[in-house]
Amino acid sequence: IDTQAAKAARQRQDQLTKPQGSLGRLEEMAIRLAGMQGTASPSVDPVQILQFVSDHGVAAEGVSCFPQEVTIQMLHNIARGGAAVSVMAEAIGARMEIFDVGIATDPGPVEGVISARLGAGSGNIAHEAAMTEDQLATALDLGRTAVERALDKGARLIVCGEMGIGNTTPATALSCALLGLKPQELTGPGTGLNPEGVAHKTQVVARALALHAAAEQSPLELLRRLGGFDTAASTGAFIAAAQHGLPILVDGFIISSAALAAVLISPDVRHWMLFSHRSAEPGHRRMMEALDGDPYLDLGLRLGEATGAAAVVPLLRLACTIHQKMATFGEAGVSEA
Amino acid sequence: IDTQAAKAARQRQDQLTKPQGSLGRLEEMAIRLAGMQGTASPSVDPVQILQFVSDHGVAAEGVSCFPQEVTIQMLHNIARGGAAVSVMAEAIGARMEIFDVGIATDPGPVEGVISARLGAGSGNIAHEAAMTEDQLATALDLGRTAVERALDKGARLIVCGEMGIGNTTPATALSCALLGLKPQELTGPGTGLNPEGVAHKTQVVARALALHAAAEQSPLELLRRLGGFDTAASTGAFIAAAQHGLPILVDGFIISSAALAAVLISPDVRHWMLFSHRSAEPGHRRMMEALDGDPYLDLGLRLGEATGAAAVVPLLRLACTIHQKMATFGEAGVSEA
Incomplete structure (x- = not known):
């Protein structure tokens, strides 16, 4: 700085x-x-959004309102321009790279999508590690190279987004482990679980935490065991952005878990972060406290896909123009x- | 609706x-x-900002950090494009009409400024009514015709802004009278008074309230006695906008006092209002409670000039585009x- x-x-x-x-x-x-x-x-333009789409083995535990097939459907929808982030990215004039970092079914070539598959979804964290050491290294590297490519093209602000059915569960488990919090302190409804659903999800998070409790508790190892391909790629992107002196605008709940991992791996990364919004997912507040983050917006958003970050971009531009x-x-x- | x-x-x-x-x-x-x-x-474009610049006799009581000459200087600055709202209006592509509704010294013809002078500043509310019945009627009419002109040109969102040294004092006094609150419940630092300055301003508000306490307490009469040319014109604009079914985006502390007057004069006006931001001026919270308003932004703004409303316009646009x-x-x- x-x-x-x-x-x-x-x-x-x-x-x-x-x-x-x-x-x-x-x-x-x-x-x-x-x-x-x-x-x-100062200027935030061009803004580069890196959109990481992936599946999560833990979806098999019934932790989401939506079936897993929605991930591949949304990958197509994002690429075709129909998703919230697609509309917002176009409206704010941001660049967006869309990555398949490992959805359950290989979609084959999709126009506008970079195939960077680390597997057919991450492992079910209630039964196994989310990824191997090789997969983690590849995910971190993927985020890093995406940032370096953006930098080569002049990007002045990095935003990571994510989509993947079930991904609030690993984000919750990862954040609990990183912060030493209990599952019930962070687990929330995600895309819209009812109270019974939240109770079940809390149990799944608890099982995942118990399973991996005896392992090494370094942030990198916790990311490998409890994260996802999306959060691992974002973590790599954040660390690289900070190393290159590129401002980061942190999105909502899922991406904040990646921000937490990045900061615990490399504390200096925090200096390069701006926080976009308070998520409606209740646990996000604790994550912001841990990051000492004071988000700009509080509009009840809980969608992900970098939509909360995209909403802040016009305000950052106004600030620079003023x-x-x-x-x-x-x-x-x-x-x- | x-x-x-x-x-x-x-x-x-x-x-x-x-x-x-x-x-x-x-x-x-x-x-x-x-x-x-x-x-x-739905769409908010074109956005029409009506910027009402005026002086306030109560400035003679020493209620502002800035000398009264700043009003005429800022009128020129707004017109020339150097003020915050000028920069923001251009950046967001909003139309803006700038009115001299009665600054202390007649500036003569100023490019980009509509001369609509109701006097050489409003009366000092600590000693007299802010305006005559004729001045009030003319101010309300000015707001109404400005809205009708905007409507003729296709405007789909009305924003009122204001600038005028000392104007948090009449806005505070008017709001206290309209809501039945004590001066100390609403009086704040405005452009930056220290605690002694706030105490003095509270006394001035108290004197104004005491002076006009025996008068008819209708919202229109309170506006005439305790308001300003800026708030009276804004009140007229809000009532007209509602009558014509045009959405209103309410700015900060001063304009919220006009919004309060408009809603108390004609309760249906409330249905046409969106609230832009929570002002850093402490009393604004009580005004939002009275209006049952839930502002979108909370960024510590306390400038006026419609800058808080301007900051929300890109979000309204994103909402419509989505x-x-x-x-x-x-x-x-x-x-x-």
Whole structure:
């Protein structure tokens, strides 16, 4: 982080024709981005969304309202432009790469989808590790190379998204393990479970945690055992983005579990993170507390796919435009307080 | 409100390829706009900002950090494109009409400013009524005709903004009178008063309330005695917008006092209001409670000028675009829960 650039941005904000601090977090956004990008003219464009679609063996435990076939259906829907994130990415003018990182059935070539399959879904964490060491290494590498490719094309903000039936369960188990929390402290309804469904899901998370409790408790090993291909790729992307000095905009519940893993693996990654929104998934609050994250939006979103991050992009752009284009007291001949 | 259109919009949201309700308030935005506009395809474009700049006699009581000359300086700055709202309006592609509704010194012709002067600032509410009955009627009419002009040009969302040194004081006094609250329950730092300044401002509000306590307590008469040219014009604009079925996006503290006046004058106006943000001015919370308003953003803004409303416009647009462009389960061949 370029503290000089951040300080200069703070000074500029204080000279713009408004009461000091009166644009609140819009000022903070510009200042933080200036510090991350080491510039007086922060910008988030181009925005790069990395969309990781995968299946999760734990879906077999009946932890979702939706059948697993929805994952492949949604992969096609995202690629064809019909999903929420497809519409939002186009509307905000963000670039998006869509990855099949391992859905249950190989869809074959799909226009607009990068086939990067790590398997036919991750392992069922209630019975086995989510992935092998090779799969974990490949997933982390996939995230890293995607970030480096985005950087080569000029990206100035990295967003990870995910889709995959059942994936709040591994995200919950992983976060419980990383934070030392009990299953009932983090488990929620996901896409819409009723109270009985949440109780069952809590038991599944508890079984997964018990199964892997005797293993090494390093964040990387917990990610391998309790995560998913989506969160592992996102973790790799976040670590690489921070290494390259690229701002990260963290999406909701699932991606926050990857953010948590990334920060526990490499604490400096935290400095490159902005937090988009408070998820309606109740456990997200604890994850934000652990990350010391203060999300910008609280609109009751609980969809994933990077949709919460996409909603914040126009605000980040406004913050940057205000920072660059507003007149100072001196320029405008306006008296100061 | 077209409850059939709102119901149809709710049904469409429930058929889009996402868990029901998972886009939270982005769904609510589209549904409310559909009901207001009586259409399956809600849109906020074109957005019309009406910017009312005026002075307030009560500034003579030393209730602001800034000297009164800042009002005329900011009028020029807004017109020249250097103010926060100028930059934001351009960035979001909103139309803006800028009105001199009565600043202390007549600036003469200013490019981009409509001269609609009701006087050389409103009366000092600690000593007299803010305006005469004629001035009030003219201000209300000014807001109404501005809305009708916007409607003729196709506007689909009305936003009022304001600028004027000292104007949190009449907004506070007016809101106290309208809600039956004590000065200390609503008075805050405005553009940045220290605690001594807030204590003094509270006394000024108390004196104004005491002076006008024996008068008729109708909302219209309280607006005349304790408001300002900016809030009176905004009140007129809000009532007219509701009469013409045009959605209103309410800005921060000052404009919320106008919203309160409008709703107390004509309760149906409430149905046409969306609330943009929670102001950092502490008393705003009580005003939102009284209006049963649940603002979309909470970013610590306290600038006015319609900047909080402008920040919400991209979210309203995203909500409308999602509503129109996302695929349904049937269209995308995605299985339902």
